[in-house]
Amino acid sequence: MEATDRQGKICLVVGGGGFLGRHIVEKLLDRGYEVHVFDLRETFKDDRVTYFLGDLCKKEDLLPAMKDVFVVFHCATPSPLSNNKELFHKVNCHGTKTIIEACKEAGVKRLVLTSSASVVYEGKDVENGTEDLPYACKPMDYYTETKILQEKIVLEANSDDFFTVAIRPHGIFGPRDPHMVPTTVRTAKAGKMKFKIGDGKNIVDFTFVENVVHGHILAAEHLEPGSKICGKAYHITNDEPIFFWDFLSKILTGLGYNAPKKNLPFWLVYIIAVILQVICFLLKPIKQIHPTFTPMTVSLAGTHHYYSCQRAIADMGYKPLVNLDDAIQKTVDSFPELRNTSK
Ligand SMILES: NC(=O)C1=CN([C@@H]2O[C@H](COP(=O)(O)OP(=O)(O)OC[C@H]3O[C@@H](n4cnc5c(N)ncnc54)[C@H](O)[C@@H]3O)[C@@H](O)[C@H]2O)C=CC1
Ligand SMILES: CC(C)=CCC[C@@H](C)[C@H]1CC[C@H]2C3=C(CC[C@]12C)[C@@]1(C)CCC(=O)C[C@@H]1CC3
Numbered sequence: 001m002e003a004t005d006r007q008g009k010i011c012l013v014v015g016g017g018g019f020l021g022r023h024i025v026e027k028l029l030d031r032g033y034e035v036h037v038f039d040l041r042e043t044f045k046d047d048r049v050t051y052f053l054g055d056l057c058k059k060e061d062l063l064p065a066m067k068d069v070f071v072v073f074h075c076a077t078p079s080p081l082s083n084n085k086e087l088f089h090k091v092n093c094h095g096t097k098t099i100i101e102a103c104k105e106a107g108v109k110r111l112v113l114t115s116s117a118s119v120v121y122e123g124k125d126v127e128n129g130t131e132d133l134p135y136a137c138k139p140m141d142y143y144t145e146t147k148i149l150q151e152k153i154v155l156e157a158n159s160d161d162f163f164t165v166a167i168r169p170h171g172i173f174g175p176r177d178p179h180m181v182p183t184t185v186r187t188a189k190a191g192k193m194k195f196k197i198g199d200g201k202n203i204v205d206f207t208f209v210e211n212v213v214h215g216h217i218l219a220a221e222h223l224e225p226g227s228k229i230c231g232k233a234y235h236i237t238n239d240e241p242i243f244f245w246d247f248l249s250k251i252l253t254g255l256g257y258n259a260p261k262k263n264l265p266f267w268l269v270y271i272i273a274v275i276l277q278v279i280c281f282l283l284k285p286i287k288q289i290h291p292t293f294t295p296m297t298v299s300l301a302g303t304h305h306y307y308s309c310q311r312a313i314a315d316m317g318y319k320p321l322v323n324l325d326d327a328i329q330k331t332v333d334s335f336p337e338l339r340n341t342s343k
Helices: 018-032 059-066 085-106 142-158 180-189 209-220 244-252 268-283 297-304 310-316 324-333
Strands: 011-013 034-039 049-053 071-075 108-114 124-127 163-169 195-197 231-238 262-264 305-307
Touching: 011 059, 011 231, 018 034, 018 209, 034 059, 049 059, 049 244, 059 071, 059 085, 071 085, 071 180, 071 209, 085 108, 085 142, 108 142, 108 209, 142 163, 163 209, 180 244, 195 297, 209 231, 231 268, 244 297, 244 324, 262 268, 268 297
Parallel strands: 011 034, 011 071, 034 049, 071 108, 108 163, 124 305, 163 231, 195 262
Antiparallel strands: none
């Protein structure tokens, strides 16, 4: 899309106050779009942005933000590492249906959903997985369960006059990441990152946030009547699968922490995670506990899960803008507050 074509076009980023959302906002502004943000919380101020505070589950909150909007980016979610079944279903399922209703009522024609490559993951190895893989029959957590339902809702809404597409990133990291890097450092500081889970040879995709943003904007600019991307899902990765524990080690050593050297059997850690999950369930009426090591996170740490992005390359001309080594360095440099000062 030419620069002149973008002028006057309004993009709405639902969840634009979050990690990925704010990076999408910044890139849209750089490319000359007018940008609205819709979020529960105002996490930043920018005179170029019109910020709407509200709950995406309420159509009356959404409609004012949708006036004259060219495309909606929906990247809102409750925190993926929480375990609130009701909230996940409310926001990711009911909320997404509400966004679609509001789009149609406001005359918005385009919706780009941030889905997740994890919609096909159920704790077993996925090696160079394509978008044709079936959805997970037994999702490992409520987050994944609702991301599957959410993607189905959005892709099924695609029609001759309402164009939808789902972007499936995997393992997003980068500046202002609230999940990956802070959790890794917190786990290391707690002395729980001394061991690799499994043999340390499981290969995984980690995707730099700027590449995820690039995939989203490419999709929005290809989302036209008759386009082959309409109603489809696309993996967006760095296209550089890496040993999971090599990636974490680069992040940890880059921030001055020791990388795990020894190995623990995968099955042993997984059984401990299951026992922890049962204990947390029994304690729920007394105290909400969110352990870092859950069956899901342990599986992610001990199995292969990397995906082919050939469909995005072929259909949208996607190409990662930042390679993994540069991305890791940019990320480490962006977290001075997480650096190990005790060495
Ligand atoms: N972080 C990762 O590694 C991956 C994330 N994703 C997807 O990327 C998207 C963005 O994720 P992150 O930026 O990491 O999450 P985040 O937690 O940083 O941002 C989510 C935003 O959604 C907003 N939100 C939540 N409920 C809302 C509601 N009811 N109304 C309005 N706003 C609401 C939050 O306030 C927050 O600003 C999500 O859809 C997630 O499923 C997909 C693959 C990997
Ligand atoms: C074992 C351990 C404590 C590792 C520290 C890193 C983890 C916090 C991340 C490693 C893989 C990440 C991941 C996600 C969240 C953070 C990790 C578990 C997601 C679940 C985030 C939301 C998604 O859509 C899928 C991601 C898969 C990878």
